[in-house]
Amino acid sequence: MKIGIVCYPTFGGSGVLATELGKALAQKGHMVHFITYQQPVRLNGFLPNIYYHEVQVPTYPLFDYPPYETALSSTMVDVIKNNQLDLLHVHYAIPHASAAYMAKQILKKEGKEIPVITTLHGTDITLVGKDKTYAPVVTFSINESDAITAVSENLKEETNKNFKIEKPIEVISNFVDVKRFSRKPIDAFKKVIAPKGERILLHASNFRKVKRVQDVVKIFAGVNKQIPSKLLFVGDGPERSTAENLARELEVCDEIRFVGKQEQMEDILAIADLFLLTSEYESFGLAALEAMAAGVPVVSTNAGGLGEINVQGKTGYMSDVGDVEDMTEKAIEILKNDKNLKAFKEHAASHAKKFDIHNIIPLYEKLYKKFL
Ligand code: GMT
Numbered sequence: 001m002k003i004g005i006v007c008y009p010t011f012g013g014s015g016v017l018a019t020e021l022g023k024a025l026a027q028k029g030h031m032v033h034f035i036t037y038q039q040p041v042r043l044n045g046f047l048p049n050i051y052y053h054e055v056q057v058p059t060y061p062l063f064d065y066p067p068y069e070t071a072l073s074s075t076m077v078d079v080i081k082n083n084q085l086d087l088l089h090v091h092y093a094i095p096h097a098s099a100a101y102m103a104k105q106i107l108k109k110e111g112k113e114i115p116v117i118t119t120l121h122g123t124d125i126t127l128v129g130k131d132k133t134y135a136p137v138v139t140f141s142i143n144e145s146d147a148i149t150a151v152s153e154n155l156k157e158e159t160n161k162n163f164k165i166e167k168p169i170e171v172i173s174n175f176v177d178v179k180r181f182s183r184k185p186i187d188a189f190k191k192v193i194a195p196k197g198e199r200i201l202l203h204a205s206n207f208r209k210v211k212r213v214q215d216v217v218k219i220f221a222g223v224n225k226q227i228p229s230k231l232l233f234v235g236d237g238p239e240r241s242t243a244e245n246l247a248r249e250l251e252v253c254d255e256i257r258f259v260g261k262q263e264q265m266e267d268i269l270a271i272a273d274l275f276l277l278t279s280e281y282e283s284f285g286l287a288a289l290e291a292m293a294a295g296v297p298v299v300s301t302n303a304g305g306l307g308e309i310n311v312q313g314k315t316g317y318m319s320d321v322g323d324v325e326d327m328t329e330k331a332i333e334i335l336k337n338d339k340n341l342k343a344f345k346e347h348a349a350s351h352a353k354k355f356d357i358h359n360i361i362p363l364y365e366k367l368y369k370k371f372l
Helices: 013-027 068-083 093-109 135-144 153-162 187-193 213-226 240-249 265-270 286-293 324-335 338-355 357-369
Strands: 002-006 031-036 050-054 087-091 116-120 147-150 169-171 199-204 229-234 256-260 274-277 298-301 316-319
Touching: 002 013, 002 068, 002 093, 013 031, 013 050, 013 087, 013 286, 013 357, 031 068, 050 068, 068 093, 087 093, 087 357, 093 116, 093 135, 116 135, 147 153, 153 169, 199 213, 199 265, 199 286, 213 229, 213 240, 213 274, 213 324, 229 265, 240 256, 265 286, 274 286, 274 324, 286 298, 286 338, 298 324, 316 324, 324 338, 338 357
Parallel strands: 002 031, 002 087, 031 050, 087 116, 116 147, 147 169, 199 229, 199 274, 229 256, 274 298, 298 316
Antiparallel strands: none
8 A cells, every 4th residue: 555644743642643553554565655744753773664754844934933833745746646546544633634635625526436444542632632722623634634643541431521522532542562672671771770789660752741750759758768760751841840940849859860852762671660641631652652662661650541551550550640649659669679570571562562553554454455
């Protein structure tokens, strides 16, 4: 098949998922055309069967806001026509679903039918999409898609609760390449982070408000009082300085490292003992699944779809949003001795296999085939 994939090229979960999907489809022999405004971060190196089309957004003094959506639709039309694409798969509704609708209409006038599949990822529905500034366009363009998928049961429910959706939403869960994340720790790297063999805790996100990174710092401060430990913060975003200031206040700054945005997550996860995800909402929590695939247990909130991946008392623990005390206790419970930690690590790694890429890609292929 010749498939167009539209996504955000950044470190966000939706872009990561879309890129990994495209790479896996290409490996299976499909021709995959990425249409984005930048090279997706996970699209590194040359891969046969993968094409990349950059959306150019010309500016003009009149534009306070350059019309990205218009440029995106036009690029979609161009790529679909010139590469005879069979379908367009857009990830994250805003503005990809409405841009795809426009492209579809333009092509229809020219006698070409292009099926559009929209995959909903989370904040396109729960945080941004339901805002009344966007809601009418989001509702319309989701309904105009030929197929709608959501990355978790929870997101499907949230979508049906917040929007009047006229079509069935298929849940195709997020996935992880288990093999890629089954890495041996690099001893030298581990020594740099935890020279005295301290436990290593990890948080990775875009540091937006919804992630509640201040809770991560509080949990770590509690754990560190009882268990010698270090905290790695991966990623960057608006709440980073809040986290840093709190770390200073709680006098744990020397035990924390902010390593910024990182591409080699598998090497970082390989040295970690515990992943913390304190979000107010996660439609799925791809970062937590990647941690589990690397054999890292997860202490998280029970928000959104996290309960669909984290198994209470097995792969980690879940607590109510903001219940820092409980999450601290649970983290200590996991880390308190090697035997316990080993059991949680094994459960995490084995549960992640359920979401292995090889189990999920055929579901997307089956969906695509319906439209050919
Ligand atoms: O978490 C973010 O803010 C990034 C966002 C995105 O779209 O890039 O992530 C969402 O999609 C991921 C991939 O499907 C999910 O794993 C995340 O849970 C979801 N984030 C939220 O729902 C907050």
